[in-house]
Amino acid sequence: MCLAIPGKIKKIFNDHTAEIEIGGIVKKASLDLIPQVAVGDYVLLHAGFAIQVIDQKKALEIFRAWEGKVD
Amino acid sequence: MRYVDEYRNKEIAQKILRQIKSISKKKINLMEVCGTHTMAIFRNGIKKMLPHNINLISGPGCPVCVTPISYIDEIIALSRGENFIITTFGDMIRVPGSTSTLEKEKTDGADIRIVYSTLDALKIAQDNSSKEVVFMGVGFETTSPTIASAVLKAQKERIENFSVLSVAKIIPPAMEALLGGEELNIDGFICPGHVSAIIGSQPYNFITAQHKVPCVICGFEPLDILQSIYMLVKQIEDGRAEVEIQYERAVKPEGNKIALDKINEVFKVIDSDWRGIGNIPLSGLEIKDKYRQFNARKFAVETEETKEPKGCRCGEVLRGVITPPECPLFRQVCSPENPQGACMVSTEGTCAAYYKYN
Numbered sequence: 001m002c003l004a005i006p007g008k009i010k011k012i013f014n015d016h017t018a019e020i021e022i023g024g025i026v027k028k029a030s031l032d033l034i035p036q037v038a039v040g041d042y043v044l045l046h047a048g049f050a051i052q053v054i055d056q057k058k059a060l061e062i063f064r065a066w067e068g069k070v071d
Numbered sequence: 072m073r074y075v076d077e078y079r080n081k082e083i084a085q086k087i088l089r090q091i092k093s094i095s096k097k098k099i100n101l102m103e104v105c106g107t108h109t110m111a112i113f114r115n116g117i118k119k120m121l122p123h124n125i126n127l128i129s130g131p132g133c134p135v136c137v138t139p140i141s142y143i144d145e146i147i148a149l150s151r152g153e154n155f156i157i158t159t160f161g162d163m164i165r166v167p168g169s170t171s172t173l174e175k176e177k178t179d180g181a182d183i184r185i186v187y188s189t190l191d192a193l194k195i196a197q198d199n200s201s202k203e204v205v206f207m208g209v210g211f212e213t214t215s216p217t218i219a220s221a222v223l224k225a226q227k228e229r230i231e232n233f234s235v236l237s238v239a240k241i242i243p244p245a246m247e248a249l250l251g252g253e254e255l256n257i258d259g260f261i262c263p264g265h266v267s268a269i270i271g272s273q274p275y276n277f278i279t280a281q282h283k284v285p286c287v288i289c290g291f292e293p294l295d296i297l298q299s300i301y302m303l304v305k306q307i308e309d310g311r312a313e314v315e316i317q318y319e320r321a322v323k324p325e326g327n328k329i330a331l332d333k334i335n336e337v338f339k340v341i342d343s344d345w346r347g348i349g350n351i352p353l354s355g356l357e358i359k360d361k362y363r364q365f366n367a368r369k370f371a372v373e374t375e376e377t378k379e380p381k382g383c384r385c386g387e388v389l390r391g392v393i394t395p396p397e398c399p400l401f402r403q404v405c406s407p408e409n410p411q412g413a414c415m416v417s418t419e420g421t422c423a424a425y426y427k428y429n
Contacts, residue, residue: 001106001107001133001134001135001160001162001209001210001211001213001214001417001419002105002106002107002132002134002210002211002213002214002263002265002266003107003265004213004265004268004321005075006073006074006075023073023075030188030190030217030220032220032224032333033216033217033220033327033329033330033333034327034329034330035329042072042074044265044268044321046213046214046217046265047160047187047188047189047214047217048187048188048189048190048191048217049188049216049217049220051213051216051217051265051268051269051327051330052268052269052321052322052323052327054074054320054321055319055320055321055323056072056320058319058320059072059074059319059320060072061319062078062083062294062295062298063077063083065298066083066086066087066298067083069086069090
């Protein structure tokens with residue numbers, strides 16, 4: 001039930017909602033829980049609400065940590 | 072980046088696995104608290120990849136599964152009222168109450184509607200102003216801010232025929248309750264990533280400080296889960312117990328303050344019954360008196376006497392004490408088509424995961 005899916009904000013409307021693209025499909029969602037976002041940001045979408053912004057720098061750290069690693 | 076496929080890279084997965092194998096010496100039990108993790112672990116065959124000394128145990132983190140039967144009876148009683156529309160997330164509709172399910176009630180004529188979001192339920196209330204629209208407030212901290220947000224919107228827009236029957240729950244007290252028992256030895260927690268996106272990492276600090284059990288907040292793709300297991304094994308082998316965040320792209324130590332403020336505005340923390348675990352102090356959320364008009368308990372319906380399904384061992388499955396195949400009903404009379412207990416109904420239930428993937 002705690003499923004949340006990453007999507008990209010395409011459009012923001014005045015009523016704190018946004019169009020969010022997830023794998024080619026556009027969904028309308030509320031920005032009530034993370035109002036400080038911009039078009040182009042990636043957010044986690046849960047039950048019609050964006051619940052958190054994805055930190056794009058931190059998202060790469062796992063690759064930095066393991067890609068060069070020789071075992 | 073789409074923040075999905077990249078975290079399914081086989082080469083990196085192999086590297087992490089080799090590292091896990093090279094540092095892991097002790098025989099350990101790691102509990103994945105969250106049902107979404109349980110499904111991801113099964114779907115990706117992660118249990119089978121790990122060395123034999125690392126045992127993954129599924130925990131109580133499926134809201135559908137830990138909702139007490141008495142609550143299902145309460146919502147069924149409401150659905151039988153003359154003027155009610157019940158709105159719910161799809162997972163709840165087939166959960167057996169003492170003698171019925173919402174699905175059966177719907178067949179018998181009750182107005183029960185599946186919604187994707189609390190805001191859909193609000194819209195139904197707006198469109199049906201002569202009816203009482205009740206939302207089934209089931210969920211953990213990931214979902215409770217969306218319920219709070221709907222209540223605040225209902226108040227602001229004076230949607231007075233909308234209310235919530237809350238059975239929302241808080242995860243960290245349940246983790247502590249499991250540590251208190253003597254049935255199970257948990258050496259580390261794989262902590263729920265999306266609950267933590269809201270609550271942050273601090274609420275787990277007492278687990279590491281008082282119980283000396285390491286916690287790693289974990290994402291939901293295979294690399295996230297393998298890296299979290301690596302981080303837990305490393306802590307255990309080093310003799311450390313800390314709260315670490317693997318799922319850093321989505322979880323900040325402080326969580327989502329706006330969402331937390333909304334939860335605190337609308338809800339008060341109460342003791343709460345968890346199916347299979349019992350009553351856990353300060354582990355539930357009830358609508359504050361200030362928002363009483365949006366609390367469906369104002370209708371005070373009478374419910375039937377609670378009956379547990381005979382032979383069902385969901386309780387022990389939820390506490391991680393037995394695995395589903397140890398239950399006599401599993402695959403015999405209990406299946407996703409004919410579920411006896413909530414752990415088989417829910418798509419994220421441990422029994423459903425074993426049925427589908429094992």
